[in-house]
Amino acid sequence: MKKYISAFLIISLAIFLVACGNSDSDSSSSDEKKTIKVGTSPGPYSELFLKAVKPILEDEGYKVEDTEFTDLRQADVALADGGIDLNVDQHTAYMNNFNKESGSTLVAVTAVPTVPAALFPGKKKSVDEVKKGDVIGIPQDPSNAARAYAILQKAGWIKIKDGVDPIQATAEDIVENKYELEIKEMESAQIPRTLEDLDYGVIPGSIVYSSGIDAKNAILQEDVVKNYELVAVVDEKNKDTDWAKAVKDAYNSPEFKKYMDENNQDNYWFIPKND
Numbered sequence: 001m002k003k004y005i006s007a008f009l010i011i012s013l014a015i016f017l018v019a020c021g022n023s024d025s026d027s028s029s030s031d032e033k034k035t036i037k038v039g040t041s042p043g044p045y046s047e048l049f050l051k052a053v054k055p056i057l058e059d060e061g062y063k064v065e066d067t068e069f070t071d072l073r074q075a076d077v078a079l080a081d082g083g084i085d086l087n088v089d090q091h092t093a094y095m096n097n098f099n100k101e102s103g104s105t106l107v108a109v110t111a112v113p114t115v116p117a118a119l120f121p122g123k124k125k126s127v128d129e130v131k132k133g134d135v136i137g138i139p140q141d142p143s144n145a146a147r148a149y150a151i152l153q154k155a156g157w158i159k160i161k162d163g164v165d166p167i168q169a170t171a172e173d174i175v176e177n178k179y180e181l182e183i184k185e186m187e188s189a190q191i192p193r194t195l196e197d198l199d200y201g202v203i204p205g206s207i208v209y210s211s212g213i214d215a216k217n218a219i220l221q222e223d224v225v226k227n228y229e230l231v232a233v234v235d236e237k238n239k240d241t242d243w244a245k246a247v248k249d250a251y252n253s254p255e256f257k258k259y260m261d262e263n264n265q266d267n268y269w270f271i272p273k274n275d
Helices: 002-027 044-059 072-081 092-102 144-153 190-198 203-211 242-251 254-263
Strands: 033-042 063-070 086-091 106-111 118-121 133-140 158-160 175-176 181-187 200-203 231-234
Touching: 033 044, 033 072, 044 086, 044 200, 044 203, 044 242, 044 254, 072 086, 072 092, 072 200, 072 231, 086 092, 092 106, 092 144, 106 200, 106 203, 106 242, 118 144, 118 190, 133 144, 133 158, 144 158, 144 231, 158 231, 190 200, 190 203, 200 203, 231 242, 242 254
Parallel strands: 033 063, 033 086, 133 181, 133 200
Antiparallel strands: 086 231, 106 231, 118 200, 158 175
16 A cells, blocks of 8 residues: 555645746746747848847847847747847848748838839939930849839839839839839849949848938839838747737837937838728
C-alpha cells in the first residue's frame, strides 16, 4: 500500500509541476510580453518609428528592439517566421502581394504616415515638356509599377483601361499612349541613379528619402489611395495582442500627432485618417 501511495504522490507532484510550467508559459504569451522586435529598413518609415513611436511605447513600459534589413521581402519573411514582431515599411498592396506569393498571413494593425510616390525630372523639367518617344523609368515590382501608371495617367500621358483596379494596373492595361512613351520598368533604387539618362522617373517615397532626392523637386505627386498608405504590419496571430494594440495607439496618440505637426515640413508626409 505504501508503494501505491508513494507512486500516487509522485504522479500528483509531476502533474502539479507541469501545470506550473504551463502557467509560466502562458504568463509570457505574446499578448503579455513587453519586448517588441521591429524589423527596420533604411528610409523614412523606420526612422519615424524609432524617433517618434518607440519613445511612446517605452513610456508604456515596452522595450523595443530593432533588427535592420536591407530588403523588405527579407523583413517580411522574418515577420512570417516569427523572427520579428513588427514592420512599418510597406503598404497594403505590397503586403497582400507577399501574402499571395508566400502563403503568409500578415495583417495591418494601423495606417501610418506615408511619403507619396512622385514623378521627378530627368532631362525634362516639367510635365509640359513631354515629347513623343520620351523615356520614363518606373519601379518594376507590381504594386509600385501600378502606382507609377496611375501617376502617368494623372499627368494625361497614358490611359488605363476602364474598370481596371488602379492597384493592379500593368503595362498590358494601357489603352492609350498618346506620346508613344518608352516606359522602362527597373529596380526602384536604380531610378534616381539613372535620372540623367531618363526624361522622367517615377520614384516611391522611401527611395526618394534613401537616395537623398529633395522631395520638393517632384513634378507631380500621386493621389494616395488606401492600399498605398503605409501600414504597421504583424502576423495575423498577433493582431489582437496588447503590444500590437499599443503600437496602433502610439501612432494615433496626441504625442505622435504633435510630433508630426512639428516635423511635417512642406507636407512631405501624407497623414492617413485612421478609424
